[in-house]
Amino acid sequence: MTAVVSGLAPHARRRSGPRGNLVTGSLKQYRTDLLGFLERCAKDYGDFVPVRVAFRRGCLIGSSDLIGDVLVRQHRDFRKVFPLRMNRCFLGEGMLTSEGEQWRRDRRLAQPAFHAERIAGYGQVITDEAMRTAAEWRAAGPGAVRDVQQEMMHLALRAIVRCMFDTAAPLDSARISHSLDVVQRRMEDRYRALVPLPDSAWTPRNVPLRLALRELDQTVYGIIDERRDSGVDGPDLLSMLMQARYEDDTGLTDGQLRDQITTILFAGHETTALALAWSWHLLAQNPHVDSWLQSELDMALGGRTPTVADVPRLGAVTQIVKEAMRLYPPVYAFGRDAIRDTEIGGRAVNAGTSMIISPWVIHRDPRIFADPLAFQPARWTPQFERSLPKFGYVPFGGGARMCMGKGFAMIEAVLILATLRQTHRLEAIPGHAVELWPTFTLRSRNGLPMRLLRAD
Numbered sequence: 459m460t461a462v463v464s465g466l467a468p469h470a471r472r473r474s475g476p477r478g479n480l481v482t483g484s485l486k487q488y489r490t491d492l493l494g495f496l497e498r499c500a501k502d503y504g505d506f507v508p509v510r511v512a513f514r515r516g517c518l519i520g521s522s523d524l525i526g527d528v529l530v531r532q533h534r535d536f537r538k539v540f541p542l543r544m545n546r547c548f549l550g551e552g553m554l555t556s557e558g559e560q561w562r563r564d565r566r567l568a569q570p571a572f573h574a575e576r577i578a579g580y581g582q583v584i585t586d587e588a589m590r591t592a593a594e595w596r597a598a599g600p601g602a603v604r605d606v607q608q609e610m611m612h613l614a615l616r617a618i619v620r621c622m623f624d625t626a627a628p629l630d631s632a633r634i635s636h637s638l639d640v641v642q643r644r645m646e647d648r649y650r651a652l653v654p655l656p657d658s659a660w661t662p663r664n665v666p667l668r669l670a671l672r673e674l675d676q677t678v679y680g681i682i683d684e685r686r687d688s689g690v691d692g693p694d695l696l697s698m699l700m701q702a703r704y705e706d707d708t709g710l711t712d713g714q715l716r717d718q719i720t721t722i723l724f725a726g727h728e729t730t731a732l733a734l735a736w737s738w739h740l741l742a743q744n745p746h747v748d749s750w751l752q753s754e755l756d757m758a759l760g761g762r763t764p765t766v767a768d769v770p771r772l773g774a775v776t777q778i779v780k781e782a783m784r785l786y787p788p789v790y791a792f793g794r795d796a797i798r799d800t801e802i803g804g805r806a807v808n809a810g811t812s813m814i815i816s817p818w819v820i821h822r823d824p825r826i827f828a829d830p831l832a833f834q835p836a837r838w839t840p841q842f843e844r845s846l847p848k849f850g851y852v853p854f855g856g857g858a859r860m861c862m863g864k865g866f867a868m869i870e871a872v873l874i875l876a877t878l879r880q881t882h883r884l885e886a887i888p889g890h891a892v893e894l895w896p897t898f899t900l901r902s903r904n905g906l907p908m909r910l911l912r913a914d
């Protein structure tokens with residue numbers, strides 16, 4: 459008995475989370491090294507770590523079991539996290555930010571666009587766009603240097619626009635990417651502010667944001683107008699949304715359409731682009747994995763363009779994408795706010811507390827992944843996947859609000875990587891040090907410049 463008490467005592471006396479500054483809490487650590495801060499919290503304090511960032515109270519959840527409590531078993535006690543809700547000026551009431559009945563209704567409405575049969579129909583568009591990038595790279599000549607992060611953003615943007623909105627409206631993907639970039643930077647500022655000002659405030663810092671939002675709105679309303687003018691009624695997401703009728707026989711207003719399209723544009727291109735960009739980065743650093751990939755492509759495709767039917771045979775490509783998302787999860791953290799006082803794993807959670815779920819942290823947990831910092835796509839055997847705890851690998855989130863584009867994103871990433879790797883090999887630029895940039899997604903602040911070489 460004594461032994462048990464003395465065993466518990468030091469633990470009971472230990473702080474449960476970082477102390478931080480009296481006024482600002484852990485704001486400084488959060489601002490300067492967010493990923494390192496999250497990792498240290500998990501390492502030093504365990505699976506349930508209360509943190510305070512300025513006036514916001516949060517709790518980092520580090521075990522797959524507790525993540526399951528928040529996302530599934532007790533999901534009714536939570537709603538989307540405050541920083542995401544702050545982005546309503548941008549994402550409006552789209553599916554990423556909406557709640558309750560409105561979310562349920564809109565998700566049901568959009569779901570058919572993501573069914574397996576529909577996704578099979580997107581394959582050709584995706585590989586067409588990948589071939590377009592391959593042609594641009596070929597024209598640039600062997601040895602040319604390109605920022606692969608940007609290249610993948612442009613490619614994924616073209617793919618999502620054509621698959622989901624089948625538009626003929628001319629789209630300037632560079633300008634759209636730039637506008638989304640401005641929005642991301644502003645989001646980052648606001649996450650890190652001591653007291654975030656509303657977006658509507660005409661402060662000098664908000665001017666670029668408002669201009670970028672105007673630019674995005676013009677693009678989105680352009681897509682809607684073009685579809686209305688054409689009178690065409692395709693099987694794509696845009697048509698589904700435009701024809702949808704609620705119980706009272708009303709349809710989506712232009713504002714509601716705008717919110718859904720902007721959400722899909724944002725959620726559906728940046729994330730997949732980053733999964734691909736980090737895959738290229740890791741392949742360049744791991745030539746043995748790259749050779750494994752190349753042999754698979756030679757055997758499975760022999761130089762021809764892949765189709766959706768080939769995807770099940772592209773095991774190495776799939777495993778590479780999965781492992782890249784483990785090490786560099788495009789959404790490195792997401793969360794839920796408690797809407798009432800509740801308990802998680804027997805510990806009290808006050809209403810208003812933000813539960814932080816970090817794929818970055820959980821994917822590096824040695825209890826789940828042996829040698830967690832090593833890039834080992836070969837670990838993703840079916841047996842290994844079966845042995846994973848349910849919420850031990852969460853690049854797409856989990857529970858009812860799991861990513862709607864998961865199936866689409868995986869097929870898109872595999873087809874793009876398989877198409878481009880057959881024409882090109884990408885080499886790292888010596889001396890270029892990647893600077894991780896966790897905004898809403900996990901980017902490289904200084905891009906990912908790489909040398910384009912012809913595939914052998």
Ligand code: HEM
Pocket residue numbers: 538553554555565618721722725726727729730733787788789792793852853854855856858859860861862863864866867
């Ligand atoms: C590698 C690519 C992707 C990653 C890593 C990713 C990740 C995520 C994550 C983590 C969430 C959950 C956020 C939360 O629970 O708070 C989410 C939600 C969502 N994603 Fe993705 N996503 C990807 C691709 C896509 C694509 C291609 C689309 C659409 C075409 C998409 C549309 C959405 C939507 C609509 C939601 C909100 C779902 C809901 O709340 O019901 N995502 N995504």
